[in-house]
Amino acid sequence: MLKIEQLAAGYGNIKALKNIDLSVPVGSIVSLIGANGAGKTTAMKVIMGLLKPDSGQILFKGQNINGVATHKIVSAGLSLVPEGRNILCRMTVLENLEMGACQRRDNEVQADMKRIFRRFPILEERKSQLGGTLSGGQQQMLAIGRALMSRPELLLLDEPSMGLAPLVVSDIFKVIQEINQEGTTILLVEQNVRQALKIAQYAYVLETGKMILHGQAKDIANNPRVMEAYLGGKKVG
Amino acid sequence: MFWQQMVNGITLGSTYALIALGYTLIFGVLNIVNMAHGEIFMFGAFVGLILATKFNIGIFGALLGAMVAGAVLGYLMERLALRPLRRRKVSELAPLISTIGVSIFLESLALRLFGPQAQSFPGVYSTQLFEIGGLKISAVQILILAISFGLMLVLRFWLSKTQLGKSIRATAENIETANLLGVDTQKIIVLTVMLASALGGGAGVLVGLAFNAIEPTMGITMGFKGLAVLILGGLGNITGAMVGGLLLGVAEVFSVAYGVSSYRDAVAFGLIIVLLFLRPQGLFGSQEQQGGR
Ligand SMILES: Nc1ncnc2c1ncn2[C@@H]1O[C@H](COP(=O)(O)OP(=O)(O)O)[C@@H](O)[C@H]1O
Ligand SMILES: [Mg+2]
Numbered sequence A: 001m002l003k004i005e006q007l008a009a010g011y012g013n014i015k016a017l018k019n020i021d022l023s024v025p026v027g028s029i030v031s032l033i034g035a036n037g038a039g040k041t042t043a044m045k046v047i048m049g050l051l052k053p054d055s056g057q058i059l060f061k062g063q064n065i066n067g068v069a070t071h072k073i074v075s076a077g078l079s080l081v082p083e084g085r086n087i088l089c090r091m092t093v094l095e096n097l098e099m100g101a102c103q104r105r106d107n108e109v110q111a112d113m114k115r116i117f118r119r120f121p122i123l124e125e126r127k128s129q130l131g132g133t134l135s136g137g138q139q140q141m142l143a144i145g146r147a148l149m150s151r152p153e154l155l156l157l158d159e160p161s162m163g164l165a166p167l168v169v170s171d172i173f174k175v176i177q178e179i180n181q182e183g184t185t186i187l188l189v190e191q192n193v194r195q196a197l198k199i200a201q202y203a204y205v206l207e208t209g210k211m212i213l214h215g216q217a218k219d220i221a222n223n224p225r226v227m228e229a230y231l232g233g234k235k236v237g
Numbered sequence B: 001m002f003w004q005q006m007v008n009g010i011t012l013g014s015t016y017a018l019i020a021l022g023y024t025l026i027f028g029v030l031n032i033v034n035m036a037h038g039e040i041f042m043f044g045a046f047v048g049l050i051l052a053t054k055f056n057i058g059i060f061g062a063l064l065g066a067m068v069a070g071a072v073l074g075y076l077m078e079r080l081a082l083r084p085l086r087r088r089k090v091s092e093l094a095p096l097i098s099t100i101g102v103s104i105f106l107e108s109l110a111l112r113l114f115g116p117q118a119q120s121f122p123g124v125y126s127t128q129l130f131e132i133g134g135l136k137i138s139a140v141q142i143l144i145l146a147i148s149f150g151l152m153l154v155l156r157f158w159l160s161k162t163q164l165g166k167s168i169r170a171t172a173e174n175i176e177t178a179n180l181l182g183v184d185t186q187k188i189i190v191l192t193v194m195l196a197s198a199l200g201g202g203a204g205v206l207v208g209l210a211f212n213a214i215e216p217t218m219g220i221t222m223g224f225k226g227l228a229v230l231i232l233g234g235l236g237n238i239t240g241a242m243v244g245g246l247l248l249g250v251a252e253v254f255s256v257a258y259g260v261s262s263y264r265d266a267v268a269f270g271l272i273i274v275l276l277f278l279r280p281q282g283l284f285g286s287q288e289q290q291g292g293r
Helices: A042-047 A072-077 A094-102 A111-118 A120-124 A136-148 A166-180 A193-199 A217-221 A224-230 B004-031 B038-053 B059-087 B094-114 B140-163 B165-175 B176-180 B185-213 B218-233 B238-257 B261-277
Strands: A003-009 A014-024 A029-033 A055-060 A078-081 A154-158 A185-190 A202-207 A210-216 B129-132 B135-138
Touching: A003 A042, A014 A029, A014 A042, A014 A055, A014 A202, A014 A210, A029 A042, A029 A166, A029 A193, A042 A078, A042 A154, A072 A078, A072 B176, A078 A136, A094 A136, A094 B165, A111 A120, A111 A136, A120 A136, A120 A210, A136 A154, A136 A166, A166 A185, A166 A193, A185 A193, A193 A217, A202 A217, A202 B129, A210 A217, A210 A224, A210 B185, A217 A224, B004 B038, B004 B135, B004 B140, B004 B165, B004 B185, B004 B218, B004 B238, B038 B059, B038 B094, B038 B185, B059 B094, B059 B185, B094 B218, B129 B140, B135 B140, B140 B165, B140 B185, B140 B238, B165 B176, B176 B185, B218 B238, B218 B261, B238 B261
Parallel strands: A029 A185, A029 A202, A078 A154, A154 A185
Antiparallel strands: A003 A014, A003 A055, A202 A210, B129 B135
8 A cells, every 4th residue: 555665864963764665554553663763763754745855756545645745645545643632722623533534525424433433432532622621542542543534545643642641542542543444554653662563563663764674563573683672571471 | 173183193193003904914924124114005095096186087086096096016025025925935024125126126116107196186285174062173083083983893803803814814914824724825915915905005095185295205204204203103003003103103193282393203102112111012912932934
């Protein structure tokens, strides 16, 4: 579904991504893991067209989306839940969800809204509250729900578990799995390596802008280098 | 006397509110103060005047013409003076300087086209006086109140209920997020600048009617007042611009009524300074940093 080849990008003199390759097969969950500053968010921004790459190719369903405007990438079927969630704090929960569907002209928007409310009942309870009044976990649910409102074929999630309580984190991972089972392909960026590898089929490890490892999620989880650096040396159960 | 001044103040203030709304909308999506807004307002006044005097078009037609002229100027400004700067990495001050350039250009152009003398609308609108419960209110005042409050209500409704309105609000809050949600933010920016400029052009006609004097330099003082209201209301806050505009109008009228007419502007701006001491973020501004850019 998504194929990235020899992608390089950065901010002025800082080379944040050095010729990375990555591919996300249809229907899968692929995890992209790496420490703070590895370049994960930069990769998401480049895919979504928020940052122009220096070189390389980004193919989505066979089409080159390199240099395409962000709103057109969204209408092509990609959606990002950004790092830090970026809830529109001065708009209501309902308006946030409506904004997620702002490009849609079909008549199933209301049905999708109901589906989101069934998945996250708390959002329906608070639908007329301002986005800024939600707790961190609720904001993450809203960010995911909002991204789903555009009916993406490929959903990118940038550190959805960041700053959340452990119980909420496992909820979020469960939701990600459910979304995938309902047919949405997922590229998951995480520092919560243990959980991210548990739900993924395939994984990539990014270190200071270079893709140092990739393979089946199970194999990555048992890779000594990964265990050492990200899993505190213990085996994943 | 008090209520009479109140009516006069609210009438004047409603035109300030309209002008301030233009600043507010543009500040919301672009995070810049549009220094050419006063001159777009002045151009609107002249276009309305010409339509009313030379073409004998009624006041509503003149108002509509002024708003269209404002929108066209806004469009040209966005395409020629603002967008080219957004494409490049330039100083944050560059677009501000660019709008100052546009304002100087428009003022010189107006001098050329319309001449330096003050001109006025035909007197038909100002003669009629109505008495409502002891209050005297002129046809012009009723017209100004109805149009400016009408426009403000429509704008509020439009921003809160329509998809385009919501997209403007989303872009104003965080342009990158709006982009990620699929909003064509370039289009929204043009649309917002046109909308703001249309409101400015319309306000030009209303102020022209109220003061019965239209001249190429009228954009400067009005521009500063709108700017003051933008800050008073809380940068980028729609409600703040409306309330702040009314407040400034009322303060001005009362300072004239109670004997300090030569300090009319000083009193009004003094009041703003005092209010900002008490609430640095403006009447309706939030503590946090506003805007997404
Ligand atoms: N806006 C920016 N300007 C300059 N450098 C940046 C910017 N954003 C990120 N960087 C740098 O790029 C590198 C990668 O950052 P990022 O993609 O955010 O990493 P991650 O998401 O993996 O934590 C870091 O060295 C970071 O300092
Ligand atoms: Mg990051």
